[in-house]
Amino acid sequence: MHPARFITLEGIDGAGKSSHLEFIRQWLQARDISAVFTREPGGTPLGEALRGLLLSVETEASLDTETLLMFAARQEHLDRVIRPALAAGQWVVSDRFTDATFAYQGGGRGVPDSRIAVLEQWVQQGLQPDLTLLFDVAPDVAAARMATHRTLDRFEREQAAFHARVRDAYLARATAPRFAVIDSGRDFDAIRADIASRLQRLVEQA
Ligand SMILES: Nc1ncnc2c1ncn2[C@@H]1O[C@H](COP(=O)(O)OP(=O)(O)O)[C@@H](O)[C@H]1O
Numbered sequence: 001m002h003p004a005r006f007i008t009l010e011g012i013d014g015a016g017k018s019s020h021l022e023f024i025r026q027w028l029q030a031r032d033i034s035a036v037f038t039r040e041p042g043g044t045p046l047g048e049a050l051r052g053l054l055l056s057v058e059t060e061a062s063l064d065t066e067t068l069l070m071f072a073a074r075q076e077h078l079d080r081v082i083r084p085a086l087a088a089g090q091w092v093v094s095d096r097f098t099d100a101t102f103a104y105q106g107g108g109r110g111v112p113d114s115r116i117a118v119l120e121q122w123v124q125q126g127l128q129p130d131l132t133l134l135f136d137v138a139p140d141v142a143a144a145r146m147a148t149h150r151t152l153d154r155f156e157r158e159q160a161a162f163h164a165r166v167r168d169a170y171l172a173r174a175t176a177p178r179f180a181v182i183d184s185g186r187d188f189d190a191i192r193a194d195i196a197s198r199l200q201r202l203v204e205q206a
Pocket residue numbers: 011012013014015016017018019020135145146149184185186187188191
């Protein structure tokens with residue numbers, strides 16, 4: 001039995017997070033580690049409804065409202081999915097979590113970190129991911145990757161300077177030991193070798 005672990009995936013839009021979810025799923029499965037895969041904003045019926053509103057290009061919201069809605073979805077996600085799964089011994093892999101709020105609403109939009117930190121404490125009560133894989137890539141590379149096939153949502157439509165601020169905010173947070181910064185400008189095999197070695201380390205710590 002491996003004690004439950006909480007893993008989050010982060011990065012600017014188009015960095016390549018989602019491309020590695022299946023690899024992570026198979027890696028854990030091969031080691032008989034039961035895991036729940038989820039995402040933010042979302043992960044619950046109410047959270048997915050809030051996601052629809054937050055990502056819709058039709059939505060207008062003040063910065064504080066946007067931030068509060070992210071945390072409302074997160075509270076629901078923690079109460080109904082993340083904490084119960086961890087309590088049952090399952091690993092949780094979440095495509096984004098609170099670092100995204102510090103990066104997007106904080107770095108990108110300018111909401112002070114101190115305000116976000118109040119909400120973080122409110123909903124998480126000290127719970128933090130055990131491992132955060134930060135997929136890091138230059139914003140122009142990410143934009144080129146997305147340009148080929150996506151209808152852009154409310155955040156993806158932001159200007160290059162916004163994505164540069166988001167990236168910088170992520171990198172500034174990545175000094176905490178729980179982070180692994182993955183150079184996502186490389187090919188899939190190189191990235192997956194890094195992911196596998198970080199997962200292996202987590203298993204060995206467990
Ligand atoms: N390392 C990579 N090299 C080349 N293309 C990539 C790489 N990682 C992701 N892509 C491509 O970039 C696009 C965005 O990737 P995705 O995983 O959806 O990003 P994210 O989930 O971070 O927004 C996809 O078309 C994907 O195939």
